[in-house]
Amino acid sequence: MSYEAVIGLEVHAQLLTRSKMFCGCGTEFGLPPNTQVCPVCLGMPGSLPVVNKQAVEMAIRAGLALNCSIRPTNRFARKNYFYPDLPKGYQISQYEAPICEYGWIDLAVNGRSMRVRIRRAHLEEDAGKNIHASEAPGSLVDFNRAGTPLLEIVTEPEMGSAEEVVTYLKSLRDLLVYLDVCDGNMEEGSFRCEPNLSLRPVGATTLGTKVELKNINSFKFVKEALEYEIGRQTKVLLEGKTVHQETRLWDIERAQTVVMRSKEEAHDYRYFPDPDLVPLSISEEWIAELRETLQELPQARLQRFVTEYSLSEYDAGVLTSSRALADYFERCVKLFNQPKTISNFVMGELLRELNQTGSDVESSPVSPERLVELLGLVDNGSISLKMARELFPEVYASGKSPEQLVEEKGLRQVSDEGELGKIIVSVIQSNPTQVVQYREGKETVLGFLMGQVMKASGGKAHPQKVMELLKKALAG
């Protein structure tokens, strides 16, 4: 029998608010432990939560972008469990009434389009962080992160492969980054994913036993963990055994999943509406206002790039993969109306340099103005496209203006007819055999003669000009 995987995803996206979900503390990452705390996020007796409006707005904007309906009245609920990093003994989350419901995201996987449905997206607060320092007796807790707003986005279980999952995750992350509601940083934990998967015989309609996966902090691990787990469960089933309902951790060292807790150890979270917070009302007007603020979404921008700039789907896809890159491209086009040339150069040269130095386009040392300046030099014949490509790493590394670099290095192409004429005359004189062959009709020799001229000019001769003058000279 063969089996198919059914995969659903929970993503926790940390919202880019200035302050925490229920208090005024800041949300900056990496500060000294317990310096970003107050009575509220420390769960001091008597302290009370107040909902962060900015977090609600970000959730609504993300929900709208994910084609969700926004609930006009939603409630916060308490999820009760004991853990040292959970200051109040409960997490404020949303249970019965999430802020966003019933959305979807459209994807292209291997040229095939598919739709992943979003079941819900709800607001909640993050916990602190336990630190097990070897030198300290016992463990320590850092509450800086406690109370940071999260949007938990839950799909229907309907993806079938690790590839689909990764495509979904990338697309979701791009969207959230695009909307400026999440920085999408998986390593720092601001975009966390927890897949759940079950296997069933191909064609079956009921779902098999579900296993949840945790501790996955890169797309690479998502793929590896899912593929490992699909393999493991397939093997279990083929051996006639049963899969246990449990939560498993991805063990990076051993590249396998290991049991974290079984169904029997699962918590009864005793959810109930948080009496400290009144139901949150979201008016039609508020939603309409936020809809106005939504930037053009990646999919729409991609289509526009195809039609407006005559780019291929692929190129447009790369350029709209982040808003910063798409903005960069459009800024260049505005300064220099050759979209195709810019697209090639950005995708080839700029992205390569950015990748190699591990930077992103926001901090690119080459501004759109500089990049366009370089392409302008090609356009007016000062340098060849090949030279521009060769020069780019230096422009990138030095931060110097392309004009200045071309001058400094004496790279400006020679198009002066007098100067080129002298070189051509000398080349013709020193290669009489080839000249005869050409005149007898062997046109391929032209390439050889052309190369000789270029060589003699130190590579600086303007190729088209050389061709034109060379032909004229040979004809004469």
Added chain:
Amino acid sequence: MSLVKLTLKELQDQFTRAEVRASEIVRAYYLRVSMVEPKVKAYITLNDKETVLAEAHALDQELKQWRKTMPLMAMPLAIKDNICTHDLPTTCGSRILGQFRPPYDASVVATMRPHRFLLLGKSNLDEFAMGSSTEHSAFGPSRNPWKLNHVPGGSSGGSAAAVAADECVAALGSDTGGSIRQPAACCGVVGLKPTYGRVSRYGLVAFASSLDQIGPITKDVMDAAVLLNVLAGHDPLDSTSAEVPVPDFTRAFKKRDLKKLKIGVPTEYFTEGLDPEVEVAVREAIEELGRLGGEIKEVSLPHTGVAVATYYIIATAEASSNLARYDGVRYGLRSKQSKDLLEMFCMTRQEGLGYEVKRRIMLGTYVLSSGYYDAYYGKAQAVRTLIQRDFEEAFQDVDLLVSPVMPTPPFQLGEKIDDPLQMYLSDIYTISASLAGLPAISIPCGFSRQGLPIGLQIVGRPFEEETILRAARAYELATEWRKKRPAIR
């Protein structure tokens, strides 16, 4: 007349007219406390006399420069020990908080600070305000100043006893199911539970968040209005605090009669279980309200019978979650017995929490458990709505409701400690108004043959504390109960 016998308003008038100095007030009260506190045990923490005296001297110095004083200036107050104060420990009557000193003031305290009141101490309560007698305090029970072997009521028993014994001029209490009104009735003083949302809960250590409300316990109705003027108002730190205008509550007293007021008497409150002595006193009080011009009508609150059950599901459910934070990780007690994390949680709570608190946490955990939620918590929420509707309908016909505060006069220490159900029934008349979030006052309306106080409860529409205060004040002035004082022996 001794300084400590004065009401807050009277003392304030004398202070403002410079007839008495703040330092004299402090000395008089510390003398009184030194005399009666060993018997009454109203306080968990008494403030340091020299600290308070220093503040009083400063006030006396500065008084000359001020053109106007504030209503609580130099007033010696007690604050229930579940309301956070940055300068004195806040124990909630529990071992689990140890000598916890909050790094902040509750919003009500922060609002009162600019008044330069004098904080005499933190008053005793049943642990985490769970109880009706103060017998569940980890620091021992307070005594009823009228009869020391009787309970002062609870959970704000320390506050009520301190006011009754003249150990402070007024006090703050908190009321979840009757915790201001019931002890006020037991001690023969005035206790006002404002409308839910009228006073900020920020810094009130939560017992049941949807019910808890801070309010004044005072020597008379006037003082309750003076204090409510300061306490009431929206607080951005408490999402459940209401954004409604706050009137000057003392203006409610311009009318000295009750003409045009319709006063409802709920039939269901005068049935089985009501002590005859209490019934007689309350019926006489109702007649007096009629003589003052009120139109008395019988009304029905059909769901009264299920209020106590409803309350003990909702309140314990919320409490089980609210008290989860006492885990030994960040503050208060941490058990030294534990070897691992689970043991640390368990042992800390085992050692730190008292019997009644544990009982309620277990009840609350049970009613929220998956599989039981709908049958208990879900059902209780539905019934709570029915109880609210009962009141809404009754208030179509009447402006106020009157009833006993408690079914019996104050009971003896130890009498009900082993019978939680009997103890829970002490709040049978106060719980409904709590579930409906309504404002309610308890005022003295007589004494039992044994000489123990009996209270009258007046309940009003949401945010109509003025109507309650007006009726209570008219009754208070028409009777002599407030002039009786306990002998404390």
